[in-house]
Amino acid sequence: MTTSLAPAAGRAVTRPAPGPRRRPPRQTRMLFLLPAAVFLGLLSIYPLVTLLRMAVSKVTAATLNADWAYTGLENLRAGFESGDTTAALSRTAVFVVVVTVLGMGLGLGGAIALRTSGRWSGALLALMVFVWALPPVVNGSVWKFLLADSGLVNTVLLATGLRDTPVPFLYDQYWALGAVAFVNSFAVIPFNALVYRAALLTIDPEVFEAAQLDGATKSQQVRHIMVPSVRPTTLVLLILTLVYGFRSFDFIYVMTYGGPGTATNTLPFLGYLQAFVRYDYGLGAATSVVAVLGVLVLAVLYARSIRKEEAHG
Amino acid sequence: MDINGNDARPTPRRRRWLTLASLAAASGLLLAACTGGTSAGGGDATGGSAGGDTVTVWHYFSDENQVRLMDELADKFEAEHDGATVENVFVPYDQLNSKLVSAAGAKTGPDVVVFNGAEASTLALGGALAPLDDYWADFADADKVSPSVIHQVDGTTYAVQGYVNLLGLWYNADILAEIGVEPPTTMDELEAAMAKAKDAGYAGITLSALPQSQGEWQAYPWITSEGFSYDEPQADALAAGLARVRGWVENGWLSQESVTWDQTVPFQQFAAGKTAFAANGNWQMGTAKSDAQFEYGVVPLPLSSTGGVYLGGEGEGIGAFSKNPDLAWEYLTATYLDAKGQLLPAEIVGSLPSRTDAAADEAVTGNALLEPFAQTITQFGANYPASVIPAQSVADVQLTLGQAWSAAVGGQKSPQQAADDAIAALGPLLD
């Protein structure tokens, strides 16, 4: 804690005890939502409606700028019947689990480790944000080089005798899905770490001091102080990471283009292929809607947990 | 922290408040300023076709030589047409088609479009291209242009190519000399040479097995060599072609990594000097010249008599919402469709002219690297895309076959399985 804030801290101790609760009229704060509602209403709702309409219509390059024929659930049926959507769903599930577990785990772990002040932490955080801000075509290409047969990772594995043959990171159907999921987590960890760190910094240092006096170990501090106090942040990061996993396709695009064959065709990449390679906008929109529905389930869970949080808080 | 808010003094908080308020105000101002229009065309800010004496050309070239070519074509036209200016606008390859179709929906767009010839049908159906029939009927040199480069959709001409690009077999002459083989002319010779190259510690061949249209373009020679054709798609012939190349992977002649390579990376691998062959295009001449530290040459791909090599390249057309289509046509006839103009792509990027008179020019016939490609055109030249594929299915067919190619080479499916699945998917698309 910086010294300039010390007097303020002194005053905080003498803050009046919360008297009889005189809550301000809460709901007037609804007005704060107005600018966002107007702005998003103007610029985001129309694209959303367009996507939904596309999903239930026959839209190709030829009809995009003309009238769309309503076909109901035909696109959805076609997607599932061809087997593409079902296969993509299970790949997406694997992908999202890997991205979420690695992204959240190393995000929080990194934030806790980087809480220490010092040159290393500062430089590492800057490094991570630097990498995070690089465009996917750069990060994806770099990892494509690093994971190639003659890339650094395989060179090290072969030199240390851990493997006799190069690991087929990007061209074996099972390894490839894992590899693109890893690189996607790589891209989300700095973001999660940065937000977690900001949340951790808001914990009152006195709490840690008290815990130390009581002889709490590091892991106890993490478990009983840090994790509970960043719970709201965890919730929102969890949602954002899941959403990221469900919609991310640029690393797949750069690293495998969904291959070998169709082995890394996740839902977002499948939707991209359908809409912008095959120009079947309707089919692509339907695939995107399937992904949105998947996330909607998570959104309901999020809303419920927030309700709970409010009940407690 | 003082929570009781001491009002009058400009506290740090107040300053922060001011900062935020000014941020909000600034964003408003900025928006107002930005709507002022940055259009170079003046008047209505479309930035597409500007009318007047300006020809706006949308293209996806960023390679140094390709950009130079665009500049030289522009110079040629400007020199011949007093007062005319050409504005070349780069749009990334992935975005060009959707940007053109979006722009057509907003009734705007460029005067001239230079795009992947295979996607002519997509753009024509999307309403982004203007019909060229009237211009073409009045074009005096129309009979000099090879019919295979004229793109028609439902009987209407929408684009013409000024040149063609195609695949050949590049070889590393130093390696071939070391292992004592001649450049192959048959499949057996090629496979024997790759086996010898592998024994000498080199890789056999590089090519692209990316699961998309580039993969289909690379697969086509090998599968047609085994008798596959879109006229009558047969699973067995397709499987034989896929199995042959999968065999190269299993023999260690071709890296399975090729499923992640577009056509650029395998040639850069070849140019690094540790690979005997590369199935790649004439457009790689620049890369070969700058990067390869060894003797190299080209021969036609060693295909059977049924084999076909796609004649690709960029199509040139007029934007559907060009304000000045006549000037746009004059640009095309002075550059891509002109005998002299066609020599520029040949000299700068090594493309083959589509006019018979330009193709017979000394600049083309005297080039030892271009000659094998010219030979390939007469021996194996195939329309790209195959004319039997309905316009609206072209992209679908290419993706389907590209994925089958990648699945077989990458071992996701057995060649037979990949072929059977592909044929099943092709059925409804080709009807």
Next chain:
Amino acid sequence: MNQVKAGPVAVATKLLLTLMYGVPILWILLTSVKSSGDVFDRASTFVFSPTLDAYREAITPTLWRAMGQSATIAVGATALVLAIAVPAAYGLARTTGWLPTVGLGMLIVLQMMPQTATVIPLFQIFSSWRLLDTTAAVILADAALLIPFATLLLRPFFRAVPPQLEEASSIDGAGILRTFWQVVLPVARNGVFTVGTLIFLLAWGEFLYAVNFYLTPGSYPLSALLAQQVSAFGINWPGLMALAVLTSVPILVVFSLTYRQLKDGLTVGAVK
């Protein structure tokens, strides 16, 4: 921050992360000073004769103009996003009932929209507003893309502000607006700074909207210039990596500025 000593686990985590993020950066830097012939040569992974050609070729008037465009877009989008998302996040943190719940769900759905799917409808909107080919269109589109994200991210920071603070302030007779500006915002500033930085970086790198909504040559920002290094006819690896480094230098500057703010910005502990 009180003196936190790094334990062995923390050191191990930091080592792992340093490796994970240091190696790619090292690779980028090495490639950017190679000649293109050396990129695929296994023998010259570490041993090669360095050249600054890629940088020399990248530093042109076009680069400076594009950097100016990027700065305008990023600053404009960040200001607009914060001006809208900060109040919205506070509103969502302090209201109850079905409306904010639906609002949150809606934000998640919007966050889920594939960006590619928004290009075509937005193109129509901007065309009818006659905003095509203007920087305003790109800023507005970026803001629409990032506001749901920023709002979701900011909400927990406002939840963490103790309600008693606001009550105390309103007892003193301050209105809701003043309480928000003078009490709530300073306490949540860590979050606002962090999210503001992230928004700036995202807007700086945004590429799809810039490429689609600008129609005139020379208007592209840096992110679109980067895309030019990759084409179907050749990838200029040293050029791509050199431009990536140049593009990211301003990012580093912005980040280190806000990083300092974050380090000194410990205020919450004082009021709890």
